[in-house]
Amino acid sequence: MKKIEDIFPAALDAEAAAKCDGGDITVSGAIHKIRQMTSFAFVILRTGRSLIQGVYSSDNCDFDLSRLQEGSYVRVLGTVKAESRTENGFELIIRQITLLSSPAEQMPVSLSKKYLNVSLDVNLSLRPIVLRHPMQRAIFKLQEGIVSGFRNYMLANDFTEIHSPKIVKAGAEGGANLFKLDYFGQQAYLAQSPQFYKQMMAAVFDRVFEIGCVYRAEKHSTSRHLNEYIGLDFEMAYIDSMYDIMAVETGMLKAVIAELRKNYQHELGLLSVQLPTIDHIPALTFTEVKDILKGMGKASKLYYDLEPEEEEIICEYAKNTFGSEFLFITHYPSAKRPFYAMDDADSPEFALSFDLLFRGLEITTGGQRIHDYNMQVEKMKARGLDPEDFASYLMIHKHGMPPHGGLGIGLERLLMRILNLPNVRQTALFPRDLTRLEP
Amino acid sequence: MKKIEDIFPAALDAEAAAKCDGGDITVSGAIHKIRQMTSFAFVILRTGRSLIQGVYSSDNCDFDLSRLQEGSYVRVLGTVKAESRTENGFELIIRQITLLSSPAEQMPVSLSKKYLNVSLDVNLSLRPIVLRHPMQRAIFKLQEGIVSGFRNYMLANDFTEIHSPKIVKAGAEGGANLFKLDYFGQQAYLAQSPQFYKQMMAAVFDRVFEIGCVYRAEKHSTSRHLNEYIGLDFEMAYIDSMYDIMAVETGMLKAVIAELRKNYQHELGLLSVQLPTIDHIPALTFTEVKDILKGMGKASKLYYDLEPEEEEIICEYAKNTFGSEFLFITHYPSAKRPFYAMDDADSPEFALSFDLLFRGLEITTGGQRIHDYNMQVEKMKARGLDPEDFASYLMIHKHGMPPHGGLGIGLERLLMRILNLPNVRQTALFPRDLTRLEP
Numbered sequence: 001m002k003k004i005e006d007i008f009p010a011a012l013d014a015e016a017a018a019k020c021d022g023g024d025i026t027v028s029g030a031i032h033k034i035r036q037m038t039s040f041a042f043v044i045l046r047t048g049r050s051l052i053q054g055v056y057s058s059d060n061c062d063f064d065l066s067r068l069q070e071g072s073y074v075r076v077l078g079t080v081k082a083e084s085r086t087e088n089g090f091e092l093i094i095r096q097i098t099l100l101s102s103p104a105e106q107m108p109v110s111l112s113k114k115y116l117n118v119s120l121d122v123n124l125s126l127r128p129i130v131l132r133h134p135m136q137r138a139i140f141k142l143q144e145g146i147v148s149g150f151r152n153y154m155l156a157n158d159f160t161e162i163h164s165p166k167i168v169k170a171g172a173e174g175g176a177n178l179f180k181l182d183y184f185g186q187q188a189y190l191a192q193s194p195q196f197y198k199q200m201m202a203a204v205f206d207r208v209f210e211i212g213c214v215y216r217a218e219k220h221s222t223s224r225h226l227n228e229y230i231g232l233d234f235e236m237a238y239i240d241s242m243y244d245i246m247a248v249e250t251g252m253l254k255a256v257i258a259e260l261r262k263n264y265q266h267e268l269g270l271l272s273v274q275l276p277t278i279d280h281i282p283a284l285t286f287t288e289v290k291d292i293l294k295g296m297g298k299a300s301k302l303y304y305d306l307e308p309e310e311e312e313i314i315c316e317y318a319k320n321t322f323g324s325e326f327l328f329i330t331h332y333p334s335a336k337r338p339f340y341a342m343d344d345a346d347s348p349e350f351a352l353s354f355d356l357l358f359r360g361l362e363i364t365t366g367g368q369r370i371h372d373y374n375m376q377v378e379k380m381k382a383r384g385l386d387p388e389d390f391a392s393y394l395m396i397h398k399h400g401m402p403p404h405g406g407l408g409i410g411l412e413r414l415l416m417r418i419l420n421l422p423n424v425r426q427t428a429l430f431p432r433d434l435t436r437l438e439p
Numbered sequence: 440m441k442k443i444e445d446i447f448p449a450a451l452d453a454e455a456a457a458k459c460d461g462g463d464i465t466v467s468g469a470i471h472k473i474r475q476m477t478s479f480a481f482v483i484l485r486t487g488r489s490l491i492q493g494v495y496s497s498d499n500c501d502f503d504l505s506r507l508q509e510g511s512y513v514r515v516l517g518t519v520k521a522e523s524r525t526e527n528g529f530e531l532i533i534r535q536i537t538l539l540s541s542p543a544e545q546m547p548v549s550l551s552k553k554y555l556n557v558s559l560d561v562n563l564s565l566r567p568i569v570l571r572h573p574m575q576r577a578i579f580k581l582q583e584g585i586v587s588g589f590r591n592y593m594l595a596n597d598f599t600e601i602h603s604p605k606i607v608k609a610g611a612e613g614g615a616n617l618f619k620l621d622y623f624g625q626q627a628y629l630a631q632s633p634q635f636y637k638q639m640m641a642a643v644f645d646r647v648f649e650i651g652c653v654y655r656a657e658k659h660s661t662s663r664h665l666n667e668y669i670g671l672d673f674e675m676a677y678i679d680s681m682y683d684i685m686a687v688e689t690g691m692l693k694a695v696i697a698e699l700r701k702n703y704q705h706e707l708g709l710l711s712v713q714l715p716t717i718d719h720i721p722a723l724t725f726t727e728v729k730d731i732l733k734g735m736g737k738a739s740k741l742y743y744d745l746e747p748e749e750e751e752i753i754c755e756y757a758k759n760t761f762g763s764e765f766l767f768i769t770h771y772p773s774a775k776r777p778f779y780a781m782d783d784a785d786s787p788e789f790a791l792s793f794d795l796l797f798r799g800l801e802i803t804t805g806g807q808r809i810h811d812y813n814m815q816v817e818k819m820k821a822r823g824l825d826p827e828d829f830a831s832y833l834m835i836h837k838h839g840m841p842p843h844g845g846l847g848i849g850l851e852r853l854l855m856r857i858l859n860l861p862n863v864r865q866t867a868l869f870p871r872d873l874t875r876l877e878p
Contacts, residue, residue: 047645048599048646073841100842101839103838105837106838108838128639129835141599147602160583161586164869167876180620181618201868204579205576206488212651217623228606373544395567398544399545401540403540429603435623437627438609439635439832
């Protein structure tokens with residue numbers, strides 16, 4: 001007897017089903033729905049990635065169907081029959097059912113409706129069970145795809161994967177947005193980014209990347225902020241300029257989209273996703289962007305940064321002008337970029353630093369970093385920071401650093417924009433925001 | 440002009456070098472060492488994974504070599520010449536040198552000595568620069584290999600990668616070993632394991648895995664405890680018993696060792712690693728282990744668990760008796776296992792739970808979990824826990840869970856034992872222990 005894993009190693013597809021037409025297989029799954037017809041019943045099984053249509057009739061199987069309900073778990077033995085009208089191109093003529101477990105209570109929401117149709121608040125409160133809904137879980141299967149695409153591209157381009165600590169002595173970005181904790185009597189923080197560590201490691205392996213948690217104790221309650229999120233970070237040595245970093249990001253994003261297109265068609269279809277096309281990503285300087293916005297009468301009074309609305313408008317502009325849903329903005333005012341950003345030698349009021357906007361939202365901040373010890377110490381002092389407080393970080397500059405730079409991407413934001421979802425909480429498995437600490 | 444990345448996409452090896460013998464390439468690297476000979480100098484470059492022997496002579500290159508020191512970063516143009524006595528099978532006849540950056544101060548330790556020869560304390564304090572030493576960084580290249588081997592095996596076996604939150608409302612393992620933090624006025628903790636979340640997700644995707652941070656506020660200062668470490672976790676539904684989990688772990692460990700053997704020969708050689716062979720991993724019950732230890736006069740007075748010394752002795756026994764450096768121990772006393780562990784129906788004083796020991800050290804804890812709601816609620820009550828405190832976790836049991844189980848592996852411990860290193864701090868990039876919060 002074959003188990004379904006042996007027959008359909010990845011997704012269940014019509015081609016694979018056709019191969020075992022007429023054969024018997026064993027499938028384990030949840031009872032997703034039972035649809036009683038006159039002389040038989042459709043028993044829809046939910047497996048890890050798909051729905052399988054079982055056909056039950058007491059002629060073929062002596063199991064008492066009234067023992068099953070939505071949320072029961074079963075093992076089914078059945079015969080594969082090609083059936084082009086089902087999602088996987090086959091149905092299962094059920095011969096045996098073994099009941100594995102039964103729920104104690106009915107679900108408060110129905111998972112078998114095509115659309116879940118609950119408010120975000122209810123969704124997040126019932127997250128542990130709501131994620132079982134085919135459209136909900138598809139979001140996180142695609143999240144896996146983005147992470148795989150990112151990682152495979154990094155590994156194929158000689159980046160080494162690292163794991164840096166998240167309990168730290170000092171924040172990399174400064175400011176008040178740090179979660180504090182007591183660490184055996186010492187004041188500690190949750191890392192705002194792997195910045196210091198990835199720079200340290202860029203001189204160890206030349207190129208490094210990390211996929212890990214990032215913490216921001218921001219008191220914002222917006223549709224695009226999470227207090228804990230997954231950062232896709234990389235850092236690379238021997239760059240000639242920040243444009244090398246932007247080129248790697250462009251290549252990586254192409255690889256991510258290709259990965260989704262190749263291995264996640266089922267989920268893309270379920271969620272009706274329009275994947276962006278990426279060719280060349282246009283770049284404008286911050287000053288150019290402000291000038292364009294001024295020309296449109298849309299520039300805000302924020303001189304050193306862009307308001308969310310300005311990001312949306314300039315993305316619309318880029319789409320119309322360059323045909324791209326992605327837009328790099330370079331040369332941000334130095335004053336608004338971190339102390340480790342390298343300033344433009346020709347115009348030191350601007351940093352060699354960039355954001356990547358996608359469909360109206362900033363999804364990346366990156367840039368070239370200072371590698372010279374004296375330059376870094378001077379910039380710290382100019383900002384009122386005490387280099388003594390950063391002694392272990394400055395060790396790398398003091399004893400030699402190659403020119404280097406990198407970036408960080410917010411995984412949930414990238415996914416949110418790929419799916420065109422309105423709220424970033426929808427793309428975090430168990431989001432953390434101002435009030436939400438569970439589930 | 441080719442860059443070295445184009446020619447040697449992965450490690451630099453003799454075969455690749457032979458292919459471009461006589462050709463010109465560009466290499467960027469750190470000055471690892473300069474060895475002045477009578478009429479020429481060896482300039483050893485350290486790139487991200489290897490050392491490249493450059494041969495400098497003023498006849499071929501007009502750069503003033505006195506401008507360079509250990510820790511300078513350069514770009515070198517040179518001609519490849521086959522040379523079997525070097526680590527990669529070639530040397531580089533240097534034609535041009537571009538100085539990219541210079542250190543402000545000399546290193547406090549020499550990276551060019553074959554062995555670093557500093558105390559662990561010095562090593563950890565100087566971590567940001569000490570990791571540049573070829574033998575130090577090799578440890579973390581192998582860490583990458585373990586993670587890749589684990590992940591690739593999981594993905595190939597239909598496990599979905601997840602990312603669960605690390606700021607949580609309640610600890611999964613209970614006890615006092617939790618780091619506390621203030622979360623916008625709420626009491627929160629750092630996750631002791633992704634336990635609750637991976638169980639929730641096992642009913643979403645059938646099989647899930649996670650590679651992420653785990654926090655234990657243990658006040659131990661031993662050679663095998665870290666307060667922050669990387670957990671390799673998986674959880675799978677539709678198991679028949681815990682032996683299914685042990686079978687997946689065995690297959691995964693074989694894949695990890697195969698990955699290291701295939702893609703990390705350079706580092707295995709540098710560190711003289713003896714990879715373990717894994718065929719069938721033997722299993723003994725906790726009671727059998729205690730009986731064997733008693734028979735040897737080595738059993739401790741700890742009735743419900745094993746002392747570290749007992750783990751070492753039983754591993755030695757397993758090696759001599761079964762020829763295996765790995766040993767599963769099953770059926771631990773229920774009292775010492777967590778509340779979500781399923782007890783053995785035949786002998787409820789024992790849990791369907793196991794540890795995996797490797798070369799004397801516990802590297803895994805796993806087992807079958809309770810999936811029935813009433814059984815879980817009863818076990819919580821019997822332990823004095825209030826089910827109300829676990830309402831969002833119990834949602835999954837209440838509305839139906841398949842039989843399931845899983846395990847967690849400590850990445851640093853596994854690596855420590857593969858390398859036969861004496862202290863787990865050596866296999867964490869930037870370890871966190873009772874006193875160490877930086878770098």
